[in-house]
Amino acid sequence: xxxxxxxxxxxxxxxxxxDDIYHIKTVMRMNDLDKIEIVYNNKLYICIIEDIKNNIKxxxxxxxxxxxxxxxxxxxxIPFLKETKMDLILQxxxxxxxxxxxxxxxxxxxxxxxxxxxxxxxxxxxxxxxEASEQSKRLTISNIKTVKSINELKNLEGHNFxxxxxxxxxxxxxxxxxxxxxxxxxxxxxxxGGISEKEENILNSIGFTSISLxxxxxxxxxxxxxxxxxxxxxxxx
Amino acid sequence: xxxxxxxxxxxxxxxxxxDDIYHIKTVMRMNDLDKIEIVYNNKLYICIIEDIKNNIKxxxxxxxxxxxxxxxxxxxxIPFLKETKMDLILQxxxxxxxxxxxxxxxxxxxxxxxxxxxxxxxxxxxxxxxEASEQSKRLTISNIKTVKSINELKNLEGHNFxxxxxxxxxxxxxxxxxxxxxxxxxxxxxxxGGISEKEENILNSIGFTSISLxxxxxxxxxxxxxxxxxxxxxxxx
Numbered sequence: 001x002x003x004x005x006x007x008x009x010x011x012x013x014x015x016x017x018x019d020d021i022y023h024i025k026t027v028m029r030m031n032d033l034d035k036i037e038i039v040y041n042n043k044l045y046i047c048i049i050e051d052i053k054n055n056i057k058x059x060x061x062x063x064x065x066x067x068x069x070x071x072x073x074x075x076x077x078i079p080f081l082k083e084t085k086m087d088l089i090l091q092x093x094x095x096x097x098x099x100x101x102x103x104x105x106x107x108x109x110x111x112x113x114x115x116x117x118x119x120x121x122x123x124x125x126x127x128x129x130x131e132a133s134e135q136s137k138r139l140t141i142s143n144i145k146t147v148k149s150i151n152e153l154k155n156l157e158g159h160n161f162x163x164x165x166x167x168x169x170x171x172x173x174x175x176x177x178x179x180x181x182x183x184x185x186x187x188x189x190x191x192x193g194g195i196s197e198k199e200e201n202i203l204n205s206i207g208f209t210s211i212s213l214x215x216x217x218x219x220x221x222x223x224x225x226x227x228x229x230x231x232x233x234x235x236x237x
Numbered sequence: 238x239x240x241x242x243x244x245x246x247x248x249x250x251x252x253x254x255x256d257d258i259y260h261i262k263t264v265m266r267m268n269d270l271d272k273i274e275i276v277y278n279n280k281l282y283i284c285i286i287e288d289i290k291n292n293i294k295x296x297x298x299x300x301x302x303x304x305x306x307x308x309x310x311x312x313x314x315i316p317f318l319k320e321t322k323m324d325l326i327l328q329x330x331x332x333x334x335x336x337x338x339x340x341x342x343x344x345x346x347x348x349x350x351x352x353x354x355x356x357x358x359x360x361x362x363x364x365x366x367x368e369a370s371e372q373s374k375r376l377t378i379s380n381i382k383t384v385k386s387i388n389e390l391k392n393l394e395g396h397n398f399x400x401x402x403x404x405x406x407x408x409x410x411x412x413x414x415x416x417x418x419x420x421x422x423x424x425x426x427x428x429x430g431g432i433s434e435k436e437e438n439i440l441n442s443i444g445f446t447s448i449s450l451x452x453x454x455x456x457x458x459x460x461x462x463x464x465x466x467x468x469x470x471x472x473x474x
Binding site: 222 | 306373408409452453455462
């Protein structure tokens, strides 16, 4: 069943935005009495479509029991990258259960994004996250934030790690074994060429522990998928 | 240092194909005395470029000790998919250490490839695997094979598993804990909508155990990346 996210509930009806309504009418070609899943406030409802031709409405039929995720709250801190790489990361990390992604300019970023462009980029990135959240049947939409520099990462709550090409002993596996499902994890991923020594020093000084990802040599856009996969695996029951 | 694969060694010189020579001359703009890495017969050599202007040659300077991978020999059996999805899988699974990919038509495949097209597709797929193997500094190129139906999978050596949407108890985590690094693993991944019941029955009858991947709902092209990541993780030291 198709899933959508709503931000408005009133009198046993849930409301969707125009893009979703277009999708229901034109792409899915649904009809009155067809059912869809709508998530509102982290709760899942089965809704019935009414009056699709004129004033489309979504009546709540019933609430479905949540299957609580046993993943920790995961924040990936990601450098600005080329559009295709960024899109891949946002979509796949969302499928794999990331809670939040903080986009951050880093020294070796090949891409610079000025404030003017950033606003429209964020709208686009949020749409990718919403669609991937719907398709992978999440109860929350993965969140996007931006910061202006790594110095702004200093007050993040939880366990803080940065992927490092220097660290040889402490690897992600040793570290994940110490994490509990109720924890928060913040993980910094570097751009092509990795984070610079200066950045690694700053991150270490504000509480981020350097970790290795093992012997694999991965493209930058592969790293978040690798990290999310192994976190999912570690918390699989 | 840039890495290439060679299939010819003679009198302390290694030979590369025309595409690689074009890459060295025109893309990398290298010169005489520049060094490159060349893998021949699973061994890594540092070579020196000679006579780049006329009759380019690659003289072996020294052999480098191999770092043996502690991964098992992994074969992914993958349905025919749309080109962008296929390309992503080939590239990323190679980066993550897959040994071999067997492409196999399945009932719910949206894409059919006839024998005529298949030949040129295979050339293209092998090029993607070679380039990803070079970039991720492997000592082997991930191999591509094709079969005409799942029935041809019946004599594969090793542990045989198929991803299943029906199986609820036996999951990939329980199964991976029983594997040793010297083992061979063959893993079937279904197309959009999964393998059909009939196919799952056939696979079970020829020795493939059905396993679940947990509660995540992933796009088909995400599954191989997830599988390779968690196998890498399981064998990380």
